[in-house]
Amino acid sequence: MNKNGKISEANKYSPSGVGGNIDSYTHVRGESVYLDDIPVVNGTLFASAFDSPVAHGKIKLLDTTEAEAMPGVIRIFTAYDIPGENQIGGIIPDEELLANTHVHFCGMPIALVVAETDEAARAAIKKIKVEIELLTIITDPREAKEKGELIIPPRTFQIGDITTAWSQCKYIFEGRTETNGQEHLYIETQGAYAVPQENGVIRIYSSTQGPTAVQRTAARVLAIPMNQIEVDTTRLGGGFGGKEDQATTWGVMCALACYHLKKPVKYSLHRMEDMRMTGKRHPYSSDFKIGLNKDLKILAYEAVFYQNAGAAADLSPAVMERTLFHCTNSYFIPNVKATAYCCRTNLPPNTAFRGFGGPQGMFVIEAAIAKAAEQLNIPAYEIQQKNLLQTGDEFPYGQKAESEANECWSKTNQLYGIKKLQQNVDDFNSKNKLYKKGMALMPICFGISFTKTLMNQARALVHVYTDGSVGISTGAVEMGQGVNTKMLQVAAKIFSIDPVNIKVTTTNTYRIANTSPTAASAAADLNGRATEIACNAVLQRLKQVAADELKVEVSKIEIKEETVFANGSKTEWDWKKLVMATYSKRISLSELAHYTPEDIHFNLNKEKGHPFVYHVYGTAISIVTIDCIRGIYEVDSVKVVHDFGKSMNTMIDLGQCEGGIVQGIGWMTMEELLYNKEGKLMTSALSTYKVPDIYSVPKEITIHFLKTQKNNSAIFGSKAVGEPPLMYGIGAYFALHNAVKAFNTTAGLKYDAPMTPEKVLMGLYSPAKKNELLNAEGIKVI
Ligand code: MTE
Ligand code: MOS
Numbered sequence: 096m097n098k099n100g101k102i103s104e105a106n107k108y109s110p111s112g113v114g115g116n117i118d119s120y121t122h123v124r125g126e127s128v129y130l131d132d133i134p135v136v137n138g139t140l141f142a143s144a145f146d147s148p149v150a151h152g153k154i155k156l157l158d159t160t161e162a163e164a165m166p167g168v169i170r171i172f173t174a175y176d177i178p179g180e181n182q183i184g185g186i187i188p189d190e191e192l193l194a195n196t197h198v199h200f201c202g203m204p205i206a207l208v209v210a211e212t213d214e215a216a217r218a219a220i221k222k223i224k225v226e227i228e229l230l231t232i233i234t235d236p237r238e239a240k241e242k243g244e245l246i247i248p249p250r251t252f253q254i255g256d257i258t259t260a261w262s263q264c265k266y267i268f269e270g271r272t273e274t275n276g277q278e279h280l281y282i283e284t285q286g287a288y289a290v291p292q293e294n295g296v297i298r299i300y301s302s303t304q305g306p307t308a309v310q311r312t313a314a315r316v317l318a319i320p321m322n323q324i325e326v327d328t329t330r331l332g333g334g335f336g337g338k339e340d341q342a343t344t345w346g347v348m349c350a351l352a353c354y355h356l357k358k359p360v361k362y363s364l365h366r367m368e369d370m371r372m373t374g375k376r377h378p379y380s381s382d383f384k385i386g387l388n389k390d391l392k393i394l395a396y397e398a399v400f401y402q403n404a405g406a407a408a409d410l411s412p413a414v415m416e417r418t419l420f421h422c423t424n425s426y427f428i429p430n431v432k433a434t435a436y437c438c439r440t441n442l443p444p445n446t447a448f449r450g451f452g453g454p455q456g457m458f459v460i461e462a463a464i465a466k467a468a469e470q471l472n473i474p475a476y477e478i479q480q481k482n483l484l485q486t487g488d489e490f491p492y493g494q495k496a497e498s499e500a501n502e503c504w505s506k507t508n509q510l511y512g513i514k515k516l517q518q519n520v521d522d523f524n525s526k527n528k529l530y531k532k533g534m535a536l537m538p539i540c541f542g543i544s545f546t547k548t549l550m551n552q553a554r555a556l557v558h559v560y561t562d563g564s565v566g567i568s569t570g571a572v573e574m575g576q577g578v579n580t581k582m583l584q585v586a587a588k589i590f591s592i593d594p595v596n597i598k599v600t601t602t603n604t605y606r607i608a609n610t611s612p613t614a615a616s617a618a619a620d621l622n623g624r625a626t627e628i629a630c631n632a633v634l635q636r637l638k639q640v641a642a643d644e645l646k647v648e649v650s651k652i653e654i655k656e657e658t659v660f661a662n663g664s665k666t667e668w669d670w671k672k673l674v675m676a677t678y679s680k681r682i683s684l685s686e687l688a689h690y691t692p693e694d695i696h697f698n699l700n701k702e703k704g705h706p707f708v709y710h711v712y713g714t715a716i717s718i719v720t721i722d723c724i725r726g727i728y729e730v731d732s733v734k735v736v737h738d739f740g741k742s743m744n745t746m747i748d749l750g751q752c753e754g755g756i757v758q759g760i761g762w763m764t765m766e767e768l769l770y771n772k773e774g775k776l777m778t779s780a781l782s783t784y785k786v787p788d789i790y791s792v793p794k795e796i797t798i799h800f801l802k803t804q805k806n807n808s809a810i811f812g813s814k815a816v817g818e819p820p821l822m823y824g825i826g827a828y829f830a831l832h833n834a835v836k837a838f839n840t841t842a843g844l845k846y847d848a849p850m851t852p853e854k855v856l857m858g859l860y861s862p863a864k865k866n867e868l869l870n871a872e873g874i875k876v877i
Pocket of ligand 1: 332333334335336448449450574575576578613614615616617618619751754815816817818
């Protein structure tokens with residue numbers, strides 16, 4: 096706020112005038128409410144789960160007697176205490192809340208201790224004894240596939256005729272890739288708080304992206320109707336997909352204890368519990384074969400994806416589907432065959448993570464192009480550029496592209512100069528022996544919509560109160576991505592009122608029912624469009640009242656900045672007066688609206704259809720510098736041209752891009768999940784799992800906001816931005832490869848992400864290079 100008490104334009108969407116997000120003010124003051132900030136009711140009990148120490152086995156004995164005798168312990172729940180179904184599987188019913196006879200992964204909950212304090216619950220956990228007869232443990236997805244451990248049958252997307260296409264190719268290259276998983280590391284760990292209400296109703300405060308999923312699953316496990324369960328979510332301290340399905344476990348556990356004890360029960364996970372017990376981004380192992388003609392057009396592409404799903408389906412089938420949808424990234428390839436296997440292993444069930452399988456698919460085509468480029472001794476961008484999608488090109492799943500790929504690419508070139516940047520990198524490399532730079536381009540193309548068509552629906556409830564203030568409820572969950580601010584902007588724009596008079600309330604299943612999770616980057620679009628419809632409905636009634644009062648046609652009434660205009664001129668009527676007049680006439684000032692996009696469909700038998708309302712495009716240039724003595728590196732810059740449609744909140748959207756890029760770079764370069772052969776997570780703490788910190792973010796991130804004109808059904812034409820930028824991070828991986836190759840032309844690097852400093856170092860000094868250096872003057876290799 097400036098000294099006149101006016102909110103400046105840039106800060107318009109914050110009541111306090113401090114930023115582009117309405118939450119900024121309370122965030123920086125520590126006043127924002129997360130699960131742990133909800134004041135606990137007197138008599139609240141605390142829960143903690145006892146989880147399996149082994150990855151696969153048969154439970155022979157579970158002895159809780161000593162634990163039950165511990166001070167403060169109220170009760171210990173097991174599978175036998177579940178009144179309904181012991182089942183939390185969302186897509187496929189294959190996951191127990193509490194292990195009954197078998198455990199399938201390290202960290203699988205077996206019992207739930209409820210005690211007077213958090214400390215007492217955790218102390219009692221240590222006294223539980225379990226004997227488990229070990230069964231075969233599988234951690235590798237290829238092994239799982241060999242043994243027939245598939246969660247769903249394999250799926251194949253095809254276009255053209257792959258078998259005849261190979262004969263037309265001048266160059267054919269094959270290879271294998273690995274991408275590792277990724278820990279979500281939301282700042283707020285998983286958690287829930289269940290509070291009993293009258294008549295058996297249970298209110299669950301849950302740190303979830305999917306309040307309805309928590310409600311539905313709690314009802315199933317407790318065998319009570321959904322209307323007995325109220326789920327309420329104020330905001331999350333990050334979700335990133337990790338709380339789309341996996342927040343359910345803790346919400347349902349608290350509800351189970353609350354159901355039996357008739358007392359409030361809270362469970363807020365410790366960081367190491369969270370890292371150990373929850374699933375992550377899916378690791379993939381993949382094979383590719385790519386064929387090009389003499390002009391570097393990709394004629395044929397074949398890929399086989401082995402998805403490491405973990406021990407239960409969770410969201411894996413849907414994630415796998417998106418891998419197939421995005422297997423050709425931003426390129427048109429006339430002949431494609433892509434097959435994916437959803438492989439059951441004994442790891443915690445892997446789950447949604449920003450990009451939802453898309454990044455894993457895109458990595459493989461980028462590796463295929465990188466390999467072709469390496470073999471042909473040309474920069475990969477020459478191949479990338481020649482194969483960018485054009486409008487009208489068909490994706491392997493049948494949808495025709497409304498492409499912005501060339502626009503993004505050429506703008507990138509125009510702004511930053513691809514050849515010039517490459518020349519700078521080459522010059523640097525020829526002048527420097529012990530530091531090398533590498534550069535890579537990363538075009539992206541990401542489909543917006545839930546690929547399960549029915550999930551593309553949302554509702555919004557808009558109330559105008561008699562003092563003119565407005566309340567909005569939608570199914571969208573705020574998790575830092577700014578969706579509440581966007582909802583508020585929608586109402587502010589349609590009503591043309593000051594944003595400070597609008598309040599977005601918590602996401603609550605009693606206000607908005609049957610919500611889809613806040614996911615697929617689609618929350619702002621779906622809930623925003625529903626809000627738009629609701630606001631317009633109320634606005635129409637208000638205008639009618641004004642028209643009647645002012646004796647003009649309703650089409651001649653406008654509301655601008657809280658003032659009523661008739662026939663283009665200002666009237667005596669303002670927003671508040673009009674609201675009160677409408678109320679006095681007993682006309683509703685509230686609306687519940689429903690939105691679902693038209694024209695989306697997908698035929699699972701044919702694997703063809705039109706699953707996405709639109710795609711988001713973009714291009715990034717990443718440049719890195721490696722230290723060839725130590726193997727450490729820095730990302731110098733990530734220069735982006737991103738297709739925003741027409742951004743409705745540039746500050747939030749910029750934040751989404753920057754955050755996504757850093758998270759993507761983390762996945763591709765430093766975050767390394769390690770499970771041992773016994774299926775135990777070795778990197779279960781922040782001392783062993785490295786995420787990007789302020790020192791490892793790129794020295795420069797430049798985002799050019801490309802306004803694109805094509806029709807999209809995004810809210811106000813402002814395209815979804817939550818996930819797509821993460822995929823720019825893949826560029827850093829290939830830039831590192833190129834830097835290593837600048838030092839060691841015989842590095843023989845594998846396509847094995849993340850590209851950690853260790854792998855860089857190994858690449859720099861692979862055997863051939865070691866010998867070469869030994870013979871060279873001045874450098875002694877030990
Ligand atoms: N941004 C922040 N700050 N925190 C998050 O948890 N989740 C991401 C993205 N951006 C996330 C985020 C993921 S995985 C998705 S799907 C989208 O936000 C969901 O929100 P949207 O649909 O409103 O874009
Ligand atoms: Mo995001 S992975 O769709 O929650």
